[in-house]
Amino acid sequence: MSTILDVAKLAGVSTATVSRVINSPDAVREPTRKKVRRAMEVCNYKYNALARGFVTKQSNTIGLIIPNINNPVFAESTQGVQDHADRNKVQVILGNTYYQYDQEENLIRTLREKQVDGLIITTTNPKGDVLKSLVEEKVPFVLLYSTIKKGPISAVGIDNYQGGYRATEHLVQLGHRRVGMVAGKFSISDRSLHRWHGYRQCLKNYGIAYDNSLLFQTDYSLTGGSVSVKKMLALKKSPTAVFCSNDYLALGAMKGARECGLSLPEDLSIVGFDDIQISSYVIPGLTTIHQPAYEMGQLGAKLLFRLMEEKQSKPVQVMLESSLVIRESTQKAATL
Amino acid sequence: MSTILDVAKLAGVSTATVSRVINSPDAVREPTRKKVRRAMEVCNYKYNALARGFVTKQSNTIGLIIPNINNPVFAESTQGVQDHADRNKVQVILGNTYYQYDQEENLIRTLREKQVDGLIITTTNPKGDVLKSLVEEKVPFVLLYSTIKKGPISAVGIDNYQGGYRATEHLVQLGHRRVGMVAGKFSISDRSLHRWHGYRQCLKNYGIAYDNSLLFQTDYSLTGGSVSVKKMLALKKSPTAVFCSNDYLALGAMKGARECGLSLPEDLSIVGFDDIQISSYVIPGLTTIHQPAYEMGQLGAKLLFRLMEEKQSKPVQVMLESSLVIRESTQKAATL
């Protein structure tokens, strides 16, 4: 593998000049440049970005930490950050935490050792020590899908409380009085927790007593949704409507409900959260809270790059708009 | 940021010793080790993996190139490679080509400059020059979702021809005589092309004349599937069954067909390809060709690591088993 030294020798110039034709071609005279370029070809010279990063202290790489690439929302936002990163000629290293905090810690450590220029994190524990040490040591990073509204951490997200409230309100306004919730485990997702807060407050505001036996916490998966809804339907006083804290869970719930012999939406109204693409392709179309995942990723990357450029810049929290998308999986409660 | 030199000074040892406690702790005596460890804490020493990579010529990083992370199959296989990489303490840099060859070239170049130890590629053009130069220059890499059966390139995939054949055969055996195909553009996906070959051969074997007006090439997306099927149904002699070259297309097609007023599967049988998770959660459940995406990713990574260890080792091509999964989206052709 040839180096700029080889090229320099062959072209009869110094390594400095070779480096210049690579990084600032205009700073070197036409004939010299040509000579060097030719020499590079002859040597089959390959640029070593690692060596560069080593001296410039910039790897042109960022780390992206998400819970699970298999969930289409995260795929969507990942795409958002990737596209933006690509435009800035930086690569992204992807890591899954599977909603495990220690895995998140490991990833962050490894990525820092790899000298990434910044981090985009969908955290499992917004109050964990890792994030604290990140701000202490002034590592540029931004949180995604975050609920943080102020403080020293940059973050972009939506109002999960509001989303949960709206989803529930939709159901209540349809006349449903027994509304269950299938939620991602609160211990691993404060997003889920906030959505539940919204759900609960909404019930209260509409004068419906909160019934804890209608809350099921599960892991974020299709099967989780299916299993939970079945348990819920086995209850003596089973609900006529369910709010699921994400679409994946909701899609699972739809299947579970049908396997219990219900027909949708007649026997059970279901609303999800995220609005993943497939939700509008399913029958009945899933009523859900739309979350601008791609934009979120893109914006997160944009903020991160700003942070990386001017390390002084103040942390920013951005709340994106979410909205209720009404499709066919919800309908008026049967009047007895 | 402190370096091993700072640690060494503080601990009163040489940098070599510090390096040893990092890389081969057993090679240094207990008390020295402790001394060094303490010094590292005091300095808040952070290991610089980039510097290491620079000297050892190993970045402990691999590149993973896929068409589009938004397609759940690719998310699935990505997870497979990530999990395996993680076990080996290597990170993965992810890149999307969006089925564009020049994008693939760019990615490969950039990743090589970043000194990745190896590459896993779902290529858009198996005969392109990039792959050739990769083998020439002995860069360890393996192809994923590949159709290559022999030669100097390591690859893991399934028999797409066979898959296409089986999918079609299922339809034909159900009595369908007019069977359309919605395919990903052949120019960007030889997988799609091979599936079409299977489709075509099957028709031939069953004595059904091939009708080119029943083939629609489109981009791989839900809308692509929907739009294509609508065009197909607008035909004078529209088909009673459709084979879609992936599940995403098929899911789109289901929606498209319904928007034309058809009910499924009575008016139109649909079979997909991939068996993404959601396909079994949809109504009617999608009949499809199952492809072991996660295993494929995992195996691809496994092969790559072997290649990286012993650069001599012979290239290997592995064909994984695919299988027809019959669900409810296909049924017997109506007898007139």
Place this chain on the structure above:
DNA sequence: TTGTAGGCGTTATCAG
């Protein structure tokens, strides 16, 4: 078991 010292490929600072 530990230390010395050279080197990895590139950039950056100064001169010229």
Place this chain on the structure above:
DNA sequence: CTGATAACGCCTACAA
């Protein structure tokens, strides 16, 4: 506009 040369942080013979 170009050249010499000193870093950058770590690893690894080789020596002690």
